[in-house]
Amino acid sequence: MTPGARQIVFENVSKFYGEVLGVNKVSFSLEPGITSLVGPNGSGKTTLMNLLTGLIKPSHGSIHVLGLTTRQPVEFFRQVGYCTQFDSFPPGTNGYDFIYWPLRLHGFAHDQAAKLTNEALERAGMAQVARRKVAGYSKGMRQRIRLAQAIAHHPSVLVLDEPLNGLDPMARAESIALFQAIAKQGMHVIISSHILEEVDRISDRVVLMSSGYVVAEGQIREVRREVRDHPMQILVRCSNAAKLASAAFELDHVVEAKILTDGQSVLVRTRDSEQFYLLLNKIVSAGLLDVDAVAPADDDVNSIYQYLIGSDGGPA
C-alpha cells in the first residue's frame, strides 16, 4: 500500500510495553473528516494516538500521516497538532506563553506568533484569561488552553485525546462546532471520547477498539451493516401499524416486528434493511398505508459499541 498524501495510514502496527499489549496488528487508513476512536478504558485509544504522533514508537509496522512520518519532525509537526490527556504544564507558564513559545519553535517571527496566539486564544475562548498562570486555571480552562495550543499553527491533522472532558455544556458545544469547522476545511480531526452521543453527532467515521485490537472501522452506517449478529432496528410510524407488522412478518429476514404502545409505530428488526425498505416502498406505492416517519433505531455509535464491545457505552 502506498501511503496517501491525504490519508493517515496505519500498516500492521503493534505496540507492546514489555510483555503488555498496547495495540496489535492495527491496519487502516483514514480520509479527512472527523474520526472518533471509541473503546473502553485500556482498549488502546491513547496508545494509538501516541503512536500516530510519535510520542511512542511502534514495535512493528509503520504509520504515515499525509505521506510523512515522525522521522521528518519539522514537516510532520507543521501538519499535526495533538491535544493530549496529560494535564500538566511547564511550571510558571501563563496561557499566552504556553501557546506563543511553541509557535516560535515553529519558526514564526514574533509578530506572526503573537497573531496566531491571539487567534488561537479567541477560537478556544481563552483570550480573557490568557495572561493568568495556567496553574490557576480550572480543569475546563486547562483543557481549552491545550486545545488552543494544538490548533494554533493551523495543523492539517488535529488529534484530540478526550477533548470534551471537564468542559461545561456551553464550552463543549463550542468545541464541537470548532472541530466541525476544522473538518469542513478538509482536515483530519481524530477524537477519542467516551461521550458517545456527541461522538455519534459529529463523527464521519469511527474506529472501535477493544483490548488493543481494532474491532470495527468505517462510517457508522457501514459498520452497523457489518454487525450481522444483531439485526438492524427500524422504527416506522404509519397509519396502520398492524398491517405493516403482518406484512413484515412474511419476509424471511425480519426477525421481529413489534407494535409499540402508541399503536401507530412498529419496531422492525431485520437482517436485510435494504429489502425491508423495498417492501415499505411497495406498500406505500400501493396505497395500503401512509408512512409518517422511518428511522433506523440502532445505527448509532452507542448501539454499535454495545453490540461489538458489550458494555453499555459508559466511560470508555
Add this chain to the structure above:
Amino acid sequence: MSAQNLAAQAQKWTKEQPWRLYASQITVLVRNEVRRNLFTRRRIWVYLLALIPVLLLLGHNVFDRSNRDASQIDNDTVVLAGIIQLYYFRLGIFFACMGIFTWLFRGEIVERTLHYQFLVPVRKEVLVVGKFLAGAIISILLFETAVIACFYLTYTRFGSAGTFYVFNGPGLGQLGPYCLATALACVGYGALFLALSLLFKNPIVPGALLLGWETIAPIFPAWAQRLTVTFYLKDLCPVILPSSGPMAIFTVVAEPVSLFVAVIGLLCLAVAVLVLSCFLIHRIEITYTAE
C-alpha cells in the same frame, strides 16, 4: 495576511533555510530553559554549591584581620588553587552539573511536560543541543561568577600588594586559565550528565560511579586518565597543587598535555558525548507512568 498564509509562509521558509530555523529554535529553547532552570527555587542548592567558598572567603576577610602581609600572597594563591581545583572542579561543578543537566530531560519527565517538546517541529538533535547550551550557560554563569568572586576576595585583603599582584604580577594570568578551565569543566561534566540522564532512568548511581572514576583515575595508566574531565582541567590550571595523602603514593604521573590539547581534548570529549546524546534521545518515549 491570514493565519493559514502565515503557516504556509513559515513552512516555505523552513524548507529553504533549515539552518536558520535550527538556529532560531536553539535560541528559543535556550531562552526558555534558562528562564526555567536559572531563576527557580529548585536551584538554590546549586547557588549554595557555587557560593560556599565565596562566603567562606568573605567571612575570612571580615573576621580574620591578621595575616595580611604581602608575603602571605603566595600561600593564599595555593589556597585559591585548592578551592578551585579540589572543591569546584571535583565537587562543586560536578554536583551542580549533575543537578542541572540531568534535570533538563529527566525533570521534564518528572513534571510530565516532555511531550510538549516532542510535539513541535524541532529535530530531536536540535532539542539536545538547545538544552545542553542552556545548561552550559547556567552553570558557566554561576561558576565563573563564583571563581571570579573567590579570586577577588583572595587578593583584595592584601590591599595595594594584592592589586599589584593581580595587575602587575601573575594574578590576571592565573584568572584567565581558571575561567577557561571552569567553563570547560561545566561543558565536559554537563555533556556527560546529559548523556547519563538519557541513558538511565535514575542517573544518580552512574553519577556516583563517574565521581569515583574521576577520583581514582590518577592511579590508572596515563591513557585511562585521558578519559576523565579532571585530567584536562588539571593541565589547564596555572598553579600546581602539591600531591599529598595516601592516594599520592599510588598516583601515576601522566605526561602533561599542552593547553591546546587540553582544550581541544575536552571539547572533543564533550562533542562526542553530545553526539551520543543525540542518538539516545531517539530512544525516549513518552510513557510517564512507566518512569
